Amino acid sequence: MAAHPLIHGPSTPAELLLADVHVLDSRAGIDARHDVLVRDGHIAELGEPGAIEGPEGIETVEGRGRHLLPAFVDPHVHLRTPGQEHKEDLETGTRAAAAGGFGAVIAMPNTDPVIDSAPLLRSLRDAAAREARVPVGFLAAITRGLAGEDMTEMAELREQGALGFTDDGRSVSSAGTLRKALQYQRLCGGVISLHEEDPTLSHGGSMCEGSVSAALGIAGIPTVSESTMVARDAELAMYESARVHFQHLSCAASVQALAHARSAGARVSAEVTPHHLLLTDESVRGLDTRMKMNPPLAGESDRQALIAGLREGTIDCVATDHAPHAREEKEVPFEQAPMGTTGLETAFAALYTGLVLTGELPLGLLVQRMTAGAALFGLTTPTIATGEPANLTLVDLDAEYLAGERGWESRSENCCFAGRRLHGRVLLTLAAGAVVYRERVFSVVAA
């Protein structure tokens, strides 16, 4: 691959002493209080609390009682550029990522125009080199215009830095077309990332099929719309020895199909979103359009299966599927509203509150699952160790607040967790060696 896969705007290498922070990076085997010295954007030294003397003039961040984690990696975001900048752009989207503690994100190609040719990808990467606060990687489309018919020039797109391919927002409904892309992957590499939905089963649906959709009179999307496609495409992947990633799994049957494929040796991986881990179709009862997303929120047994799948490792990682939409687009009747919720700014706190504090997932494992997306797409996993570039997130686990009470960094505000009481606030994010986010502190200083 010719081009560097992750790209970000101009930044200044950080010089910081993080004093007496609780460093937690289970992969690196660290779970203890340390001083962490960052010099020239790299972790220069890890020492006992109080052991490191900050060099002259260096900023010291008092970290007592705070946790320092490897910065999260989100393999699934929508930055809406080009063409839908009224929802989000590279700058606002990566600002939201930074505020959520993410040190890298992977953007989807279902923009307007679709990222299905090398010149488009090149110009998008050029824009990211000016505007992105956090390093961004890009997936390109599998089929031209996401039409599900003709393959894109996948090899050239790979040369221009595409991390992989997806028709996200749609499935590749023709098995024959997908099979060709999987075969072609042997030439060009890159992960084939799949949004699974059988349009003949989901069509016309606005929420998950079940007792809630029946009561509301809203056309339902059956969970088999996703799970049958996961099963089909896992078989195709196995047959072609291809590397496939399943996006935003939403139901128990999909987790089962995935587990079956894994045990049979398929090279498959999968992600799950915070909203599918924490909410069910009961949240749709009030017809709040922030609860409308694709795949839709399913039932409680599905949610439990997703949590178990993430805990046991059948599901590899958390992805937000951050999908911003403008206020006027969401402020319409439920069936008319576009699908999607924002998620970058609430992911960690929502999962910490909803899964860690409830005892369903250890904090260390949550952090692993929130960083595991990197390796799946061939990126370096953020690690807290001497000599590593500083990809760090400082959080205050005790902070308690209402999601969105200070507004959002994202251009859009369609967050399904808005108004919920959350624990865990991101105070500081370092990505690729630079400070990309600091909690806004409003304090009046006497003149």
Next chain:
Amino acid sequence: MNHLLSIEDLDRAAIERIVTQAARFAEVSDREIKKVPALRGRMVLNLFYEASTRTRSSFELAAKRLSADVVNFAVNGSSVEKGESLKDTVLTLSAHKPDAIVLRTPWAGAAELVSRWCSAAIVNAGDGKHEHPTQALLDVYTLRERLGGIDGASIWIVGDVAHSRVARSNIIAFQRMGAHVTVAGPPTLIPRGIDALGCEVRYTLDDLGSADVVYALRMQRERMSETWVPSLREYAAWYQINGRRLHPRQVLMHPGPVNRGVELAGEVVDSPQALIAEQVQAGVVVRMAVLYELLAGVHVPRPVPEPQLA
């Protein structure tokens, strides 16, 4: 009661209060001058995003009999066709300060949404396939007039339950009034999970004889963008209510307009068991009662809720 958004919001006492008031208004309809001054000077706005003759004219008649002013706003040929959103249309029309807005849309939850955007009382006259509360109220009224009450009665709702807001509102309303509800129809037109509303589900009419009331739904051919049943001929063979299936002790209801020869055979439409004309009459008095309940005695403008996202 500030709005009538769904039957779900009404307890048995509220339903009884409205149908009792409707019975009082029924007496007005028999007078030579069919008008009372209860809502003189108040304005009722009919805002219809879907074609409707009977519901709209029924609301119009109800408002006029209460001496209210009525403005009909049909979407055809309006600013909506120029791309105006529901919110902007409602905000614009609200500038005329209507006391009540009667709203029909093809979208579930639209009435509730609109109730957050303006200070008028909102009457849901059908929101997508979700609810049609005044239909349920007039059906309860009609049955009460004929049967005296429906406590313990067995009511079968037959046909296309999936696409029917009438079915959903009636399942709730009939149960709230003490009836036992069974829905029956082709499996493709009975939504998965509908039994969570408390009704029984059948796929044949074999046990229809146990019903006291047979409520046939309209096969909404105009809304069917795909094949839900192999043919209307086969549908009729299995689910049509005809003289053979309808027992003389049963009463028959239908929300209209009827497809003769599809869900109902002509002979039962014209039979004395059919309450279809009574339902239409009940429509006016029940809607008078609803408007009266919402507007009579309410003079202070309601507070407009804080605007919020969706």
